[in-house]
Amino acid sequence: MPFNEKARLDPSQVQDRRGMRTGTKVAVGGGGLSLLVVLFALLMGVNPGDLLNTADSTSLTYDPYIGEISDLAAECQTGADANTRQDCAIVGYVNSIQAYWSDVFADQGIQYIPAQTVLFSGATDAACGYAYGAMGPFYCTIDQKVYLDLSFFDSMQARFGTGGGEFARAYVVSHEYGHHIQDLLGILETTTGYESQGPQSMSVYTELQADCLAGVWISHAVETGYLSQVTDQEITQALEAAAAVGDDRIQRQTQGYVVPETWTHGSSEQRYYALLDGIQTGDPNTCETPGWSE
Numbered sequence: 001m002p003f004n005e006k007a008r009l010d011p012s013q014v015q016d017r018r019g020m021r022t023g024t025k026v027a028v029g030g031g032g033l034s035l036l037v038v039l040f041a042l043l044m045g046v047n048p049g050d051l052l053n054t055a056d057s058t059s060l061t062y063d064p065y066i067g068e069i070s071d072l073a074a075e076c077q078t079g080a081d082a083n084t085r086q087d088c089a090i091v092g093y094v095n096s097i098q099a100y101w102s103d104v105f106a107d108q109g110i111q112y113i114p115a116q117t118v119l120f121s122g123a124t125d126a127a128c129g130y131a132y133g134a135m136g137p138f139y140c141t142i143d144q145k146v147y148l149d150l151s152f153f154d155s156m157q158a159r160f161g162t163g164g165g166e167f168a169r170a171y172v173v174s175h176e177y178g179h180h181i182q183d184l185l186g187i188l189e190t191t192t193g194y195e196s197q198g199p200q201s202m203s204v205y206t207e208l209q210a211d212c213l214a215g216v217w218i219s220h221a222v223e224t225g226y227l228s229q230v231t232d233q234e235i236t237q238a239l240e241a242a243a244a245v246g247d248d249r250i251q252r253q254t255q256g257y258v259v260p261e262t263w264t265h266g267s268s269e270q271r272y273y274a275l276l277d278g279i280q281t282g283d284p285n286t287c288e289t290p291g292w293s294e
Contacts, residue, residue: 002166003079003092004228011072013098013114014091018121018150079226086150087119089166093173094146096226100217101181104284115139115180117146117173137172139179141188146176156244159253165237167218167230171275172241174217178210181284198261199270207265208274211242212287215278235279242275243268 072091075081082092094117105112118124124131127143137148153169182188188206196202218238221227243249246268248258265271277286 002170002227002229002231002234003082003089004226005078005080005083007079007082007092007226009076009078009082009088009091009226010095011076011088011091013094013116014072014076014087015116015118015145016072016087017124018119020120020124079228082226086153086169089169090117090119090148090150090173092226093170094177096221096224097174097177097217099224099226100220101177105184110184113144113184115144115146115177117148117176120147120149121151122149137176139176139183141179141183144180144183146173146180148173148176156241165234165241167234167237168241170218170221170234171214171238174214175210175242177217178213179206181213182206182210197264199263199267201263203264204266204270208270209287211266211271211274212278213284214238215275215280216282216284216287218275218279219282238279239272239275242271246271 072087075085076088076091079092081088083089098112098114102112102114118126118131120131120133122133124147126140126145126147128138128140131138131140131147133149133151136152137146139146153172156168179188187209198204215238218230218235221230245265247263247265248260248267251258251262260267266274274287
């Protein structure tokens with residue numbers, strides 16, 4: 001397993017809302033969030049039109065599965081816990097990712113602001129609107145939090161035959177924190193409002209850059225002390241996960257044909273090589289991130 005069993009985890013970086021009953025008005029639409037709704041609704045087998053139409057006029061009380069609410073502070077204390085529990089593994093990945101980027105920012109004389117990850121089941125409230133499991137994992141710029149329904153990985157595995165590997169999960173979390181890095185550097189401010197689509201669009205560039213930044217962390221993950229090793233097999237899991245959520249693969253799976261002009265996240269090949277680029281170089285500058293000193 002990838003975690004250093006003696007590493008001390010900091011579960012305060014992860015909020016656990018799983019099993020909590022949520023009642024709210026759906027607030028979906030506008031900017032990148034609506035694009036995520038469409039993309040991941042298709043991935044999860046949900047009609048995106050149903051989500052968007054409901055969001056316009058209906059106040060819903062969402063009653064997700066009420067399961068056991070874990071106490072992360074008690075259950076996720078060491079790397080040994082992260083090796084045996086999926087939620088504790090998420091805590092470990094978040095800790096490692098933020099430890100790495102905190103050091104990188106400090107080296108550049110830039111303040112790193114930590115971002116919490118919110119684990120939820122089915123649905124929860126977010127500053128960007130209503131977080132629904134069918135949207136998939138996402139980063140909200142308003143409250144600077146990552147939202148993640150762990151059932152996403154099961155759906156990814158069932159739909160595409162990938163995502164079940166432990167490091168596929170690490171890739172997904174580190175990709176969302178790539179958006180946090182973009183946010184802190186002001187990159188998202190320069191891309192917000194761009195509605196362009198297609199393989200060379202600004203939207204795709206933003207997503208591929210987040211993939212590359214995820215790869216940079218993977219390259220340095222062991223150095224943070226939370227992970228004991230990153231094997232070739234685990235890197236393969238991450239790369240397969242990146243390819244699995246390529247726009248072309250999702251379109252082919254859901255509608256039977258590919259329309260490159262509508263891409264918002266990049267093709268399987270683009271996402272694979274963006275992540276690989278970050279892994280191989282371990283250098284944020286490879287990802288064309290403005291704000292670092294040369």
